[in-house]
Amino acid sequence: MKWVKIFSPATIGNIGPGFDVLGLAVKGFGDVIEARVIDDGIVISSINPDTGISKDPKKNTAGIAASEVLKILGANGGIELKINKGIPPGSGLGSSAASAAASAFATNYLHGNKLSKEELILPATKAEEAVSGDFFADNTAPALLGGATLTRSCVPLDVTKIGSIDKLKIILVTPKITVLTKDARKILPKEVPIKNFVNNMANSCLISTAFAKNDYGLFARSLNDTVIEPVRSKLIKGFDVVKKNALAAGADGMTISGSGPTVFAITDNAQKAQYIKTVMIETFYEQGVESSGIVTEVDPIGTRIIK
Amino acid sequence: MKWVKIFSPATIGNIGPGFDVLGLAVKGFGDVIEARVIDDGIVISSINPDTGISKDPKKNTAGIAASEVLKILGANGGIELKINKGIPPGSGLGSSAASAAASAFATNYLHGNKLSKEELILPATKAEEAVSGDFFADNTAPALLGGATLTRSCVPLDVTKIGSIDKLKIILVTPKITVLTKDARKILPKEVPIKNFVNNMANSCLISTAFAKNDYGLFARSLNDTVIEPVRSKLIKGFDVVKKNALAAGADGMTISGSGPTVFAITDNAQKAQYIKTVMIETFYEQGVESSGIVTEVDPIGTRIIK
Numbered sequence: 001m002k003w004v005k006i007f008s009p010a011t012i013g014n015i016g017p018g019f020d021v022l023g024l025a026v027k028g029f030g031d032v033i034e035a036r037v038i039d040d041g042i043v044i045s046s047i048n049p050d051t052g053i054s055k056d057p058k059k060n061t062a063g064i065a066a067s068e069v070l071k072i073l074g075a076n077g078g079i080e081l082k083i084n085k086g087i088p089p090g091s092g093l094g095s096s097a098a099s100a101a102a103s104a105f106a107t108n109y110l111h112g113n114k115l116s117k118e119e120l121i122l123p124a125t126k127a128e129e130a131v132s133g134d135f136f137a138d139n140t141a142p143a144l145l146g147g148a149t150l151t152r153s154c155v156p157l158d159v160t161k162i163g164s165i166d167k168l169k170i171i172l173v174t175p176k177i178t179v180l181t182k183d184a185r186k187i188l189p190k191e192v193p194i195k196n197f198v199n200n201m202a203n204s205c206l207i208s209t210a211f212a213k214n215d216y217g218l219f220a221r222s223l224n225d226t227v228i229e230p231v232r233s234k235l236i237k238g239f240d241v242v243k244k245n246a247l248a249a250g251a252d253g254m255t256i257s258g259s260g261p262t263v264f265a266i267t268d269n270a271q272k273a274q275y276i277k278t279v280m281i282e283t284f285y286e287q288g289v290e291s292s293g294i295v296t297e298v299d300p301i302g303t304r305i306i307k
Numbered sequence: 308m309k310w311v312k313i314f315s316p317a318t319i320g321n322i323g324p325g326f327d328v329l330g331l332a333v334k335g336f337g338d339v340i341e342a343r344v345i346d347d348g349i350v351i352s353s354i355n356p357d358t359g360i361s362k363d364p365k366k367n368t369a370g371i372a373a374s375e376v377l378k379i380l381g382a383n384g385g386i387e388l389k390i391n392k393g394i395p396p397g398s399g400l401g402s403s404a405a406s407a408a409a410s411a412f413a414t415n416y417l418h419g420n421k422l423s424k425e426e427l428i429l430p431a432t433k434a435e436e437a438v439s440g441d442f443f444a445d446n447t448a449p450a451l452l453g454g455a456t457l458t459r460s461c462v463p464l465d466v467t468k469i470g471s472i473d474k475l476k477i478i479l480v481t482p483k484i485t486v487l488t489k490d491a492r493k494i495l496p497k498e499v500p501i502k503n504f505v506n507n508m509a510n511s512c513l514i515s516t517a518f519a520k521n522d523y524g525l526f527a528r529s530l531n532d533t534v535i536e537p538v539r540s541k542l543i544k545g546f547d548v549v550k551k552n553a554l555a556a557g558a559d560g561m562t563i564s565g566s567g568p569t570v571f572a573i574t575d576n577a578q579k580a581q582y583i584k585t586v587m588i589e590t591f592y593e594q595g596v597e598s599s600g601i602v603t604e605v606d607p608i609g610t611r612i613i614k
Contacts, residue, residue: 018508018512019504020505021505021508021509152509152512152528153509160513162516188501191499191500192498192501194496197326197499201325201326201508202457202459204508204511205325205329205457205459206459207512209467209519212520218467222459
């Protein structure tokens, strides 16, 4: 049977204040899955050994997503997957979501291509849930659709693709720190003071407007999170000083990607972006934390065939 | 000296879930202010006597807004205002904000027209604050700019005009009930459960996206407020059954305008809108509450010269 090769990009969950609502696909990292139809069952025949991710299709978001899609399609036959992870697991860049999205896309494509990308969000998110324990589409939706997405409701799932910002430069810096999503959720507040509720809502509305209008100027003012960042940033050693220095270096905002530890800063100036990246990495280093970084931009397309 | 005649529209504060953030200008009601330059001071020479609103310029949002604008301009001379209120005070339709907006606009226009509409939001909102005790631009901003607006921050004031939705039909129904804004603020929760925080943020993001894209289909899904409506609706006798019947009659959503008592429902069908209006008024009547209603649409322009 013929192989197909699918790419799914890294994603920034929350986009700062938009906790569990907003998500953004970015260029520069992504998972690649090669897939082909087989007679029966789901087989993960290879995965990068250094990731430590199980090849058991019931313990792997790619395997579970494939299973969910086959169920929806009522398809005969199975699928074989070779997973090439380009997104480090546990980085806060939607690593498990990218595998789920790529696998859901591949499985649908090879079994009649009856589902839209929008319809693949549900099985991909179910796969995320099976592994993380929580049902949230803020990584799976942008991984599939590209650009910035908005989850209005999880049950029933209601996702909208908002749009993109062409001028946006994103500085992604990943410190060598382990932050488990489960731990990052455990420390969340159960209640939010109404002032902070209004603040995060207002900034998230401005982010939505910015992506809907492709307007960097609006986005530049909106990366302000008074609900989640103050709590989760404590899990990232050096966060406060890195943020301070990134802003001093000219970034229009800096916050955590998803549950971290990756942080991201924004600008619309490519040269400044390189300088900001250097400053952030050096500042982490001064705080005793090694890190790596790239300057990237929005991936407006999302999951796609690359061969 | 020459008179100028300024119109400022009624506004829906919050637009449902977007508490203290979103606002929307609507056609059908508005305040009209006639103004002319005088040698000195601020004089309110007439106002509809039935409104019970003071002609003392220090106790009236129109007078205070004029004073604030003169202060910013460093202008010599004063202004005389004749106020014709078309928006019933205490209706939840931004009555005091419309007077403040019209007066701020008139004063600037007659004294050199140096300020933009955006720059008039601050003095108009200061006038609102002087009367209501709280500084919020969710009525003054849409009254001035038209369409849907977003207040990202009050201090410093940061307001964005999002856009409009051409197809939107708004059913405004005002029950004969008195709800004081101060009372409606007193009963607000101090803390918001994180689930409701996420829900209102998600719906508000979708409202922002809908107005940015002029997309009724998105707005139709987004009028869901789990934070403010459950509390404030208790001040409006019959609210729950009116909402139930409005939705059964085909409305895509119904909630409170600002702090009430006016409620509004939405559809994109003009005929259906008339039917929904009738159902809402009849239902209020069955609950022992008299009400009046109109079917209207977005005012995309905001405050303007009409003569």
